Amino acid sequence: MALRSLFLHLLTALTAARAITVYNQLPLAAQTTASTATSSGAAPAATGNYTGLAAYDPTTWPPPALPNPLPATQFALDLMPSADTVQGISMQVPGSFFGISIEMSVATQVLGINASFLQVPFLNLMALIADRAGQVVIRVGGNTQDYATLVANTSDGRMVEKQAIDPNNPTGTPTLIFTDELLYTMANISKFVNVKWFLGVPFDDSTNIHMEIVEHGEQIIGNNLLGFQVSNEPDLYAKHLHRNETYGASDFYVEFGNWRDAFNNDALVPAKKTMIGPSLSLWNTTYWSLDDTWNTGFLPNYVDNLYALSVERYPADNCDFFYGGTVVYPPDVFPDYLSHSSGKGLVSNLLDSTLVAQQYSLPFIMFETNSASCGGFAGVSNVYGIALWALDYGLQMVYSNLTHALVHVGGQDVFYNPFTPPPTNESLYHEWTIGPIFYSILAMTEVLGNTNTSRVVDLFANGDNDLTPAYAIYENDELARVALFNYMDDPTGAAALDVTIAVGGNATGQPLATPSQVRVKYLAAPSVSEKFNITWAGRTLGGMYECDGRLNGTEEIVTVPCDTTAGTCTVHVPAPGFALVFVSDAALQDAQAQATATFPTTALTKTINTVSVDAAALQTSNGHSGRTRVLGSTSKGSASSAPHGVTVSGWVAVGAGLVSGLAALLVAVA
Incomplete structure (x- = not known):
C-alpha cells in the first residue's frame, strides 16, 4: 500500500509541476536489505526471508533472559598497585596482541x-x-x-x-x-x-x-x-x-x-x-x-x-x-x-x-x-x-x-x-x-x-560470576588499567553495575594508592543484539556499507572523581557494557591514539560520468529552465549535434514514460 501511495503521489506531482527530483536514492537491493535490519534494542526473531550474502544478513535475535536472581550489581575490587605481589599474572604481551x-x-x-x-x-x-x-x-x-x-x-x-x-x-x-x-x-x-x-x-x-x-x-x-x-x-x-x-x-x-x-x-x-x-x-x-x-x-x-x-x-x-x-x-x-x-x-x-x-x-x-x-x-x-x-x-x-x-x-x-x-x-x-x-x-x-x-590478571570478580568478569592490566609492572564487563541486557538499568575500585589498602593490607580520579572509556551499544549502533569512546565506524576506515564522532572520555577519604572509585557499567578504567594519566597516554594517518584514493577507476553535486545545494537549488537548453549525451563521444535540445514538454513525455514503467514495476513487486 505504501508503494502504491508513493506512486500515485509521484504521478500527481508530475502532472502539476512537470518535474521530479529524487535525492539520496539507494540501489533497490540496498533498500531491501536495510529495510529488514533492526537498529537497536530487543531484536525480533528472524523472519528467515533473507537470501542474500551472509555478510549483510539483517537477522537478529532477542537478548537472552536475565538470570533470576541477578548477580550482585555492586561489588568491590581491591587491587595491588604493583605486579610484583600479584599471583598468577601473565607474562608481558604486545599491544598488537x-x-x-x-x-x-x-x-x-x-x-x-x-x-x-x-x-x-x-x-x-x-x-x-x-x-x-x-x-x-x-x-x-x-x-x-x-x-x-x-x-x-x-x-x-x-x-x-x-x-x-x-x-x-x-x-x-x-x-x-x-x-x-x-x-x-x-x-x-x-x-x-x-x-x-x-x-x-x-x-x-x-x-x-x-x-x-x-x-x-x-x-x-x-x-x-x-x-x-x-x-x-x-x-x-x-x-x-x-x-x-x-x-x-x-x-x-x-x-x-x-x-x-x-x-x-x-x-x-x-x-x-x-x-x-x-x-x-x-x-x-x-x-x-x-x-x-x-x-x-x-x-x-x-x-x-x-x-x-x-x-x-x-x-x-x-x-x-x-x-x-x-x-x-x-x-x-x-x-x-x-x-x-x-x-x-x-x-x-x-x-x-x-x-x-x-x-x-x-x-x-x-x-x-x-x-x-x-x-x-x-x-x-x-x-x-x-x-x-x-x-x-x-x-x-x-x-x-x-x-x-x-x-x-x-x-x-x-x-x-x-x-x-x-x-x-x-x-x-x-x-x-x-x-x-x-x-x-x-x-x-x-x-x-x-x-x-x-x-x-583475571580478578575472578563478583565471586567469579560469569556475567560480570573483570581484569587488571599492569604496565611496566604498575597498575595501569582495569577492564570491566557486563554481559547482561537490561534496558531498565536494574542490571547495570557499580564497581568500587580501591588501589592498595583495604583488603590488600598495603598503603592506599587510589588516585583522586580515574578516566573511563566505554565500548557501548543499546543491546547485545545490536549490529551497527556501536561506539568505542563515543566514536563509530558506521553502519552497513558506510565505512571508509575512519572513526566518526568526537571521542568521549568520562572522568570519575574518587573518594580520597575512603580510597575508592566507583565506576558505572551499563547493561550491557564494557568499561576500560585508566587509573592514571600516564596509563591513558600510553593507550591513547595519536593523529592517525589516513590515506587518500590516488587512482580513478571510474573516469566517465563522475560529476558530483553537494546534496544540500542540489536540494535547495531551483535549477535551470529546460526550454532553451540543449541536452547532450551521457555516453562518451556521442553528444548530439542537433541544433535544438529536448524542451520541457519533451521531459514531460519522458517522465510519463518513466512513471508508466515505475507503475508496472510496482505492480510486479507487489
Missing part, C-alpha cells in the same frame, strides 16, 4: 587489486590499530594455503585466481594460483602502515615441496615477514580426505620434518628460523592433541627452525551440517557467548602447551579464531554481544600466556568478519561494512597500551 587472519582466497578483495591499487579503507583500518598498538600482525593463509601455488602469470592477469572447489571441505575451499604481485601488495602495505606478516605455505605434498613462496616471500616482503605457517589444521586432514584415514601426529611429524629439511637446504632462503606449527584445530582430540604432537619429539628436533608454536580454535562448530549433522539454531547458542566461562573453557587445554612454549622461548600464537567455524552464526557472530565475548576471550588468552590471537576474515558468505569490502559490482556506490568484532580489536589495543610491557 589481536591481529588479523585473512583467508588467502579473498586477499584481492581485502588487500587490493594489485600492488599499485591498495584498498584504502583497509589501510585506514590498519592505521587505527597500528597507531594505538605500534604495529599490526596479519596472516595471509587459511584452508586455501594448502593448495595454493605460486606461478609466473595467471590466465586473467589477476594476482590470485581460484581453481577447482574442494568437494571434501565444508568451507568449499578452492585451490588457488597466485603471482608475486600478492607478495608485492603485502610489501607495499607495510610501506604505509607498520604491518608485519605471516604467510601460509602449501602442505598438500610434503615429498614434492614448493619452496618458491618462501624464497620469493623473504626476498620481496623482507624484514616485515615474520614467519611461514607450515600446515593448516593437519588434525583435520583425514576428515577432509586430504590424507589417509590413519593419518596422525607421527605422520605429521615426518612431513613437517621434510619441510624443515627443505628450509635448511635452500640457499635462497637465508632466514631459517621462520617456521610456524603445528596449527592444530583441536576440534576433536580423537584425531590427536597438542600433547600427542609434543610426544613425537616435535619441539627438541625442530626448535631451531621454529618462529612460534601455533594453534587454531573456534568455540563452536557450524560445519557439522556438511557431514549430515544437526544444523545449529543460533538463539540456542547465543547465551554461550555471553559468559566468562566461554573464554576460560577455550584456553583451559592450552595452558600446559603455553608452558612448553615458554620452556623453549617460543611465542604461542592463536593463529586463527573467531566466533564459530564455517562462517559463524547469523544474528550471533555479527552483533555487539560478540564484541564483548571477543574482548573477554582475548584477555583470557593474554592471561593464559598466548602471544597473539588472529581474528579471521573470510569472504562475503560468512557472518563473523571484522570488516567486509562491498561486493565488487557495488564498489562504486558502497563502502565497507564493519563487524562488531573489529571494535574488540580496536579496544584491545587501548586495554594493553603501546609499551609492549602489559601483564594481565
Whole structure:
C-alpha cells in the first residue's frame, strides 16, 4: 500500500509541476536489505526471508533472559598497585596482541587489486590499530594455503585466481594460483602502515615441496615477514580426505620434518628460523592433541627452525551440517557467548602447551579464531554481544600466556568478519561494512597500551560470576588499567553495575594508592543484539556499507572523581557494557591514539560520468529552465549535434514514460 501511495503521489506531482527530483536514492537491493535490519534494542526473531550474502544478513535475535536472581550489581575490587605481589599474572604481551587472519582466497578483495591499487579503507583500518598498538600482525593463509601455488602469470592477469572447489571441505575451499604481485601488495602495505606478516605455505605434498613462496616471500616482503605457517589444521586432514584415514601426529611429524629439511637446504632462503606449527584445530582430540604432537619429539628436533608454536580454535562448530549433522539454531547458542566461562573453557587445554612454549622461548600464537567455524552464526557472530565475548576471550588468552590471537576474515558468505569490502559490482556506490568484532580489536589495543610491557590478571570478580568478569592490566609492572564487563541486557538499568575500585589498602593490607580520579572509556551499544549502533569512546565506524576506515564522532572520555577519604572509585557499567578504567594519566597516554594517518584514493577507476553535486545545494537549488537548453549525451563521444535540445514538454513525455514503467514495476513487486 505504501508503494502504491508513493506512486500515485509521484504521478500527481508530475502532472502539476512537470518535474521530479529524487535525492539520496539507494540501489533497490540496498533498500531491501536495510529495510529488514533492526537498529537497536530487543531484536525480533528472524523472519528467515533473507537470501542474500551472509555478510549483510539483517537477522537478529532477542537478548537472552536475565538470570533470576541477578548477580550482585555492586561489588568491590581491591587491587595491588604493583605486579610484583600479584599471583598468577601473565607474562608481558604486545599491544598488537589481536591481529588479523585473512583467508588467502579473498586477499584481492581485502588487500587490493594489485600492488599499485591498495584498498584504502583497509589501510585506514590498519592505521587505527597500528597507531594505538605500534604495529599490526596479519596472516595471509587459511584452508586455501594448502593448495595454493605460486606461478609466473595467471590466465586473467589477476594476482590470485581460484581453481577447482574442494568437494571434501565444508568451507568449499578452492585451490588457488597466485603471482608475486600478492607478495608485492603485502610489501607495499607495510610501506604505509607498520604491518608485519605471516604467510601460509602449501602442505598438500610434503615429498614434492614448493619452496618458491618462501624464497620469493623473504626476498620481496623482507624484514616485515615474520614467519611461514607450515600446515593448516593437519588434525583435520583425514576428515577432509586430504590424507589417509590413519593419518596422525607421527605422520605429521615426518612431513613437517621434510619441510624443515627443505628450509635448511635452500640457499635462497637465508632466514631459517621462520617456521610456524603445528596449527592444530583441536576440534576433536580423537584425531590427536597438542600433547600427542609434543610426544613425537616435535619441539627438541625442530626448535631451531621454529618462529612460534601455533594453534587454531573456534568455540563452536557450524560445519557439522556438511557431514549430515544437526544444523545449529543460533538463539540456542547465543547465551554461550555471553559468559566468562566461554573464554576460560577455550584456553583451559592450552595452558600446559603455553608452558612448553615458554620452556623453549617460543611465542604461542592463536593463529586463527573467531566466533564459530564455517562462517559463524547469523544474528550471533555479527552483533555487539560478540564484541564483548571477543574482548573477554582475548584477555583470557593474554592471561593464559598466548602471544597473539588472529581474528579471521573470510569472504562475503560468512557472518563473523571484522570488516567486509562491498561486493565488487557495488564498489562504486558502497563502502565497507564493519563487524562488531573489529571494535574488540580496536579496544584491545587501548586495554594493553603501546609499551609492549602489559601483564594481565583475571580478578575472578563478583565471586567469579560469569556475567560480570573483570581484569587488571599492569604496565611496566604498575597498575595501569582495569577492564570491566557486563554481559547482561537490561534496558531498565536494574542490571547495570557499580564497581568500587580501591588501589592498595583495604583488603590488600598495603598503603592506599587510589588516585583522586580515574578516566573511563566505554565500548557501548543499546543491546547485545545490536549490529551497527556501536561506539568505542563515543566514536563509530558506521553502519552497513558506510565505512571508509575512519572513526566518526568526537571521542568521549568520562572522568570519575574518587573518594580520597575512603580510597575508592566507583565506576558505572551499563547493561550491557564494557568499561576500560585508566587509573592514571600516564596509563591513558600510553593507550591513547595519536593523529592517525589516513590515506587518500590516488587512482580513478571510474573516469566517465563522475560529476558530483553537494546534496544540500542540489536540494535547495531551483535549477535551470529546460526550454532553451540543449541536452547532450551521457555516453562518451556521442553528444548530439542537433541544433535544438529536448524542451520541457519533451521531459514531460519522458517522465510519463518513466512513471508508466515505475507503475508496472510496482505492480510486479507487489
